[in-house]
Amino acid sequence: MYSADTLRIDELPAEERAVYATLKLDRLPEHVAIIMDGNGRWAGHRSLKRFLGHQQGANSVQLVTETAARIGIPWLTLYAFSLENNLRRPRAEVNFLMRLLKTYLENNLQRMLDNNIRMKYIGRTHELPAEVQEKMCWAEQATARNTGTTLTLALNYGGRSELVDAFRSLAAEMKVKHLRPEEISEEDIHRHLYTADMPDPDLLIRTSGEMRLSNYLLWQIAYTEIFVTERLWPDFRGIHLLEAIADFQRRDRRYGGLGEGCGEVEEDPDRIKIVAS
Ligand code: FPP
Secondary structure, eight states: OGGGOOOGGGGGGHHHHHHHTTTTTGGSSEEEEEEEOOOHHHHHHHHOHHHHHHHHHHHHHHHHHHHHHHTTOOOOEEEEEEEEEHHHHHHHHHHHHHHOOOOOOOOHHHHHHTTTTEEEEEEGGGOOOOHHHHHHHHHHHHHOOOOOEEEEEEEEHHHHHHHHHHHHHHHHHHHHHHOOOOGGHHHHHHHHHHTTTTTOOOOEOOOOOOOOOOOOOOOTTOOEEEEEEOOOOOOOHHHHHHHHHHHHHHHOTTTSSOOOOOOOOOGGGGGGGOOOO
């Protein structure tokens, strides 16, 4: 966790500071994941080309990331480009998204450094165009020593393909170490995921109102709280992240157990007669 002197609350805009002041600081999520959706609709509502929605969406990425960094969220993981986007969108849109990513990294590196943000990526990034990979590497290396928020961009990412990759590498390890299937644990699977060094997300935000997981972090979100907002991603700002965190803090997380205040079972359950229905 962050120490108070690394936080930069005074840099939050006044309206964000007001929401921040309502939060329980000992219950901030450690890891927030976001499905950024609605760029196309945002553009469509304004009779603009979809590209302009993506461009505006890149602006939201930076603003939301900076709010997360200022309040000390250790991990922020954004779904920036799925395997399905890569396979199913028109080539012109995919090419634009690749160019946008490159420009985004070039233009925002200094802001990442100023905000102590470390950049990482998950997904089959080796399949992206070489010049995009070079720029990604450049930004990752330049921010590697930063100690604040880790911003992970999921690029050419799919939850099922992540599991396939994890099982392939686990199978290879089993062969070398002569392990038997019954020796495999959940921890072994976790070690082979792209997210092996991260905690699971506490909070998953999805913009634009769709009630879908869209193949995002399927293993990792087993006990994640989900927050869906109608707001389209290009309109999403730091204040909306803070509001989602406030909502998250009102939830009673149970992990399959009993919630707070439900700890005591008053009667001896063995004495309760089960009535067949
Ligand atoms: C969904 O909008 C969004 C994406 C395809 C991925 C997110 C991309 C960005 C926020 C832009 C750039 C990001 C970076 C990191 C530079 P959609 O096109 O599916 O919207 P729609 O459902 O309204 O059509």
